[in-house]
Amino acid sequence: MDLVNIKRQQFLTPQMYETLKAETLNTIETFKVNPTGVGDSLEERWVYSYAIVAENYLNLLLLEYTAGNSLPFIRSQLEIVIDYYEQYGSKLRSYHKNINLPVFELFTIDGYCPCIWLISLCYLLHRKDLLPRVAKLIDGEMRENVAQDWLIEEYLSFSDENRYDCSTVLVPKPYLLLCEAFSNQDNEISLAFVRKFLKNWYKDLSGAPWHDTHKSEGGYYGYWAFEAACAVILLEIENDKEFHEYLYYPKDLIEFYRTFKPSSSEIDLLTKYQKISIHAGEKCPQPGYWFTVARGNTRQYFKQGDIFPNFESDWGDVYWQFDGEE
Structure with a gap:
């Protein structure tokens, strides 16, 4: 890949990409076959291993997108990421003997961001067929964890009309602004809320583990507000050009969504x-x-x-x- 010419964010250098990709793949392969050293029992250590594998597959997807890999390739790999989150969920629920345990800790930024990103990517990459699988990771096998978060319920409702009413916004900064965008019937006002969300997105998520990683030795996979692009398509905002100034707005996914036709x-x-x-x-x-x-x-x-x-x-x-x- 000619990374210099096709990368989607300027922070990623060819050397950084190659090093981080190799390290991520090595982490994945290591913890697929070895339990972590953390945990009170072997079974619990395996739970942590499965979590590391799933999280690193998502990181790898983000890295490939940041590096400029093709959107058909990114689309083909999304299912792999969800496969491994399901494997982690199965291990987690078996260990705790609770088939309804949520895989994502939505009350934390660490858990909320990956969840809303996966939901958004399912829409943007025309893989709505994967949304019930993501929803099950949140809801549990018997759907006992539904209606935890207003915005997640709103996003899922565009593909499943049987979602649930909820008044809680678990991560209000910056996500309350997106809730306002969806709550308003005036398209121009909704547009203004999405604009304000994008303006505040990086700053308000400063507590996330990936924040400012481009300034460190490693761990930078890219910064992407996939949820903002998803809001644009779900709200049927026709002109999103004013959002293109934001480095973390994945504008090419909008074009992909609007032009892609499944075979x-x-x-x-x-x-x-x-x-x-x-x-x-x-x-x-x-x-x-x-x-x-x-x-x-x-x-x-x-x-x-x-x-x-x-x-x-x-x-x-x-x-x-x-x-x-x-």
């Missing part, structure tokens, strides 16, 4: 299997040509029941996607 192959796969990609090592669900973004020139024909091959990838996990029958 008939993808729609067919979603209809049959509720997913658009299959993990390497699993069986091919239907005959045809498949490819993986984990490596170039991989398009090949698989018969139903064939095992998708695995190999070393710059992204750790290899997933295969259907590309038609011819």
Whole structure:
């Protein structure tokens, strides 16, 4: 990748990108097979390991977006991130013997931001099919944790009309401003609230662990207000050009959202299997040509029941996607 010309934020240097990517992948691979040293029991140490893996897959996605990787690639990797949050959730709930335990601690910035980002990216990258899975991470298996936060309920309600009323805003700074944007019927007033939200976003989230990481030795994955871009599409704001001045406004995701059309192959796969990609090592669900973004020139024909091959990838996990029958 020609990082100098395609990166989406200027703080990321080629050396920083390569170093941080290698460190993140190493962390992922280490804690996939080893428990952490933190915890009172082996089972609890494994819970922390699964949390580290999930968080680092999200960090890796942010890094690739910041570095300028293509949006179809970012879109294809979103499901991997959610897969690992689900694995963490399963381990967490098993350990605490509570199938409704929330995976995200929404009353903290550390938990709230990843949650609202994943929800927003599901909309922006045309993966609304993943939203019920994200919602389950919040709600629990029996939906006992619903209606914790007004804004999260509002975002989820655009794809699920059976969401819940809530009057609580768990992280009022800066998210109360977005709540005001959605509460107002006047589009111009809503626009003004989104503008004020963006103006305050970085400053008001100064307590987040990623804040100002571009000034340190490592840990900078990028700063992105995905929730603001998501608000633009959900509120049907047609002209967002005044937001382009904010470094952390992901403007290209708006264009992607407005122009992307899923292929008939993808729609067919979603209809049959509720997913658009299959993990390497699993069986091919239907005959045809498949490819993986984990490596170039991989398009090949698989018969139903064939095992998708695995190999070393710059992204750790290899997933295969259907590309038609011819």
